[in-house]
Amino acid sequence: MMKILVADDDPQFLKALKITLHSQGYDIVTARDGVECITVAVKEHPDLFVLDLGMRGWTAWG
Numbered sequence: 001m002m003k004i005l006v007a008d009d010d011p012q013f014l015k016a017l018k019i020t021l022h023s024q025g026y027d028i029v030t031a032r033d034g035v036e037c038i039t040v041a042v043k044e045h046p047d048l049f050v051l052d053l054g055m056r057g058w059t060a061w062g
Helices: 011-023 034-044
Strands: 003-007 027-031 048-051
Touching: 003 011, 003 034, 011 027, 027 034, 034 048
Parallel strands: 003 027, 003 048
Antiparallel strands: none
16 A cells, blocks of 8 residues: 655645545555654655645755
């Protein structure tokens, strides 16, 4: 099963995307900011990332 990391600081969007992708058979892990995203990525080794680059914690881009 493909594991997808979804990172977004909007909790409603995060929940909706998680439900939608899970219903299509994907294993979903989530993060609410850039720091948590990196932590989850290192721990979970996702196959695909869906990122909100405008969220807090992305100092490299902001």
